[in-house]
Amino acid sequence: MLPYLIRRTRGLMTAAAIASILSGLFSVLLIAQINTALNSDAASRANAAWAFAGIALALMVCRMVSTALFERLGQRALAELRSFIAQCVAVTPFAQFERVGSARIQSALTEHSNNVAVLFVSLPVILTNTVIVVGCLGYLAMLSWQVFLFALGVIGLGAVGYHLVHLRAIHYLQSASSEQDRLFGHFRALTDGAKELRLHQSKSRVFMDQILGESVEGVRRLRTYGMSLFVISTSWGQFLMYAFIGLVLFVLVSDGPNQTQVMTGFALVFVFMVTPLEGLLINIPRINMARVAASRIDDITREMPQRQGLQEPRETPALQRLELRGVTHQYYHEQSDDFFELGPINLSFTPGEVVFLVGGNGSGKTTLAKVVVGLYPPDGGEVLLNGERVEADDWDAYRQLFSVVFSDFHLFERLLEAPRDDLDEEGNRLLAKLHLQHKVQVENGAFTTQALSQGQRKRLALVVAYLEDRPFLVFDEWAADQDPLFKEVFYTEVLPELKRMGKAVLVITHDDRYFHLADRLVRLESGKLLAPEQSAGAEVEVAHSVAT
Numbered sequence: 001m002l003p004y005l006i007r008r009t010r011g012l013m014t015a016a017a018i019a020s021i022l023s024g025l026f027s028v029l030l031i032a033q034i035n036t037a038l039n040s041d042a043a044s045r046a047n048a049a050w051a052f053a054g055i056a057l058a059l060m061v062c063r064m065v066s067t068a069l070f071e072r073l074g075q076r077a078l079a080e081l082r083s084f085i086a087q088c089v090a091v092t093p094f095a096q097f098e099r100v101g102s103a104r105i106q107s108a109l110t111e112h113s114n115n116v117a118v119l120f121v122s123l124p125v126i127l128t129n130t131v132i133v134v135g136c137l138g139y140l141a142m143l144s145w146q147v148f149l150f151a152l153g154v155i156g157l158g159a160v161g162y163h164l165v166h167l168r169a170i171h172y173l174q175s176a177s178s179e180q181d182r183l184f185g186h187f188r189a190l191t192d193g194a195k196e197l198r199l200h201q202s203k204s205r206v207f208m209d210q211i212l213g214e215s216v217e218g219v220r221r222l223r224t225y226g227m228s229l230f231v232i233s234t235s236w237g238q239f240l241m242y243a244f245i246g247l248v249l250f251v252l253v254s255d256g257p258n259q260t261q262v263m264t265g266f267a268l269v270f271v272f273m274v275t276p277l278e279g280l281l282i283n284i285p286r287i288n289m290a291r292v293a294a295s296r297i298d299d300i301t302r303e304m305p306q307r308q309g310l311q312e313p314r315e316t317p318a319l320q321r322l323e324l325r326g327v328t329h330q331y332y333h334e335q336s337d338d339f340f341e342l343g344p345i346n347l348s349f350t351p352g353e354v355v356f357l358v359g360g361n362g363s364g365k366t367t368l369a370k371v372v373v374g375l376y377p378p379d380g381g382e383v384l385l386n387g388e389r390v391e392a393d394d395w396d397a398y399r400q401l402f403s404v405v406f407s408d409f410h411l412f413e414r415l416l417e418a419p420r421d422d423l424d425e426e427g428n429r430l431l432a433k434l435h436l437q438h439k440v441q442v443e444n445g446a447f448t449t450q451a452l453s454q455g456q457r458k459r460l461a462l463v464v465a466y467l468e469d470r471p472f473l474v475f476d477e478w479a480a481d482q483d484p485l486f487k488e489v490f491y492t493e494v495l496p497e498l499k500r501m502g503k504a505v506l507v508i509t510h511d512d513r514y515f516h517l518a519d520r521l522v523r524l525e526s527g528k529l530l531a532p533e534q535s536a537g538a539e540v541e542v543a544h545s546v547a548t
């Protein structure tokens with residue numbers, strides 16, 4: 001992920017890095033200039049003053065440029081990351097999307113992306129300070145090569161300790177990131193389950209204390225361990241630095257003719273070096289945080305196809321016949337280590353036909369609908385569109401045949417279907433047909449409100465499906481939330497109208513009062529389609545039990 005970001009921002013990154021390195025160089029020049037001024041006579045001091053002013057000015061400009069550019073880079077990186085992850089999510093096959101899980105995706109889009117962006121705020125500090133420290137060491141080497149070698153030894157010792165502690169710290173930070181992905185799932189439960197939590201005090205307590213609480217605590221504990229280790233390594237680095245300064249000033253510098261001059265030079269360089277060194281020690285952990293976050297994003301995006309952008313829309317052929325031949329789909333349940341198997345399914349649909357799909361809870365109706373509309377390409381068997389097998393590359397185009405109102409449907413703020421001139425007019429006509437004209441309107445391609453009851457929102461979803469004007473419509477228990485009046489409107493007006501319009505319609509339903517209105521009724525039981533005569537028999541049984 002980091003190499004990708006660096007590649008995408010190469011130009012800006014190079015400019016920002018050059019500005020940072022220059023500001024480091026000017027800082028070192030400045031200190032050399034101060035030291036020269038301290039040891040020069042009054043005559044040469046005038047020239048030194050001009051040089052000093054020039055360097056100070058250049059330093060200010062470089063710092064300003066580098067900080068501004070890196071700030072820009074940070075925002076750009078954040079935007080790039082979010083678009084990249086969102087693009088991956090948008091093109092991921094639905095089954096794969098379900099496996100990755102929305103909590104991990106949310107976490108990647110928010111916290112992990114922010115942590116990666118922080119890297120760009122730390123980079124100028126790290127680059128500038130590295131140049132200052134290296135420059136100061138070079139200056140030290142000019143003042144005394146023995147002190148320079150000694151400094152290298154101390155830095156080596158510090159680096160080994162620092163590195164060992166860092167490895168451990170990163171381990172904790174990675175564990176904290178995994179726990180945080182789970183925490184985002186719990187945050188979702190906190191908002192989605194708001195009603196249930198308020199109704200059950202004990203459930204709420206267990207959730208808050210044991211599930212959410214422990215996860216929050218887990219992230220806190222692991223992050224604290226990780227960051228404490230960073231603090232320990234930073235303090236160790238600072239201690240070594242002061243020990244080094246002490247040893248050089250009080251032990252190594254021998255009595256000599258110009259000892260005061262040498263001591264002043266050392267003291268100046270050391271004092272000047274302390275802040276950049278501290279800056280380095282503080283900012284290096286941020287790089288590690290960013291690396292951990294980037295590797296989490298990598299893990300998530302690797303589970304998804306990394307195609308850039310949605311496919312160009314292909315022409316979808318007119319629907320003449322759709323056939324499922326020996327189609328199967330399997331869900332694996334990790335916790336119980338078992339499978340739910342749908343199929344083999346043999347089923348066909350033609351335009352102008354209304355098919356009812358019925359069956360008990362968990363029999364696989366929604367799963368079959370997802371297979372029919374191409375959200376789950378079949379694990380086995382084949383789907384034939386107008387007699388031609390749908391191949392791997394065809395699924396995107398194939399899915400464009402369908403408008404679906406799932407039982408857990410989502411209504412987008414705007415009506416996102418292809419712009420049509422009469423969108424508002426047609427939308428309002430349909431709203432009136434569904435008796436919603438006094439509650440909501442379509443204005444500028446969007447519903448004026450979505451603050452409606454679940455049944456009313458489902459009617460809006462029906463309006464959207466109508467407006468999409470696709471050849472195949474699927475309704476997953478659409479009528480379940482509707483009052484008797486609208487059930488009646490749905491089964492006796494909407495479905496016949498869709499039939500007259502030549503649409504193929506698949507209706508998942510439990511409303512046995514209306515079963516007789518189907519052109520064909522198919523029944524699922526434990527993932528298998530019952531033979532038509534068994535199905536018909538079952539209907540007689542249902543009718544009988546209703547009658548008695």
Ligand SMILES: Nc1ncnc2c1ncn2[C@@H]1O[C@H](COP(=O)(O)OP(=O)(O)OP(=O)(O)O)[C@@H](O)[C@H]1O
Nearest residue numbers: 098331332340359360361362363364365366367368
């Ligand atoms: N995303 C999923 N991951 C794993 N298993 C799933 C998933 N969705 C459904 N299942 C399993 O598949 C089986 C069929 O579920 P499905 O939702 O298709 O049934 P259904 O007939 O539509 O039920 P209902 O009438 O209750 O809506 C269930 O037993 C369930 O355990």
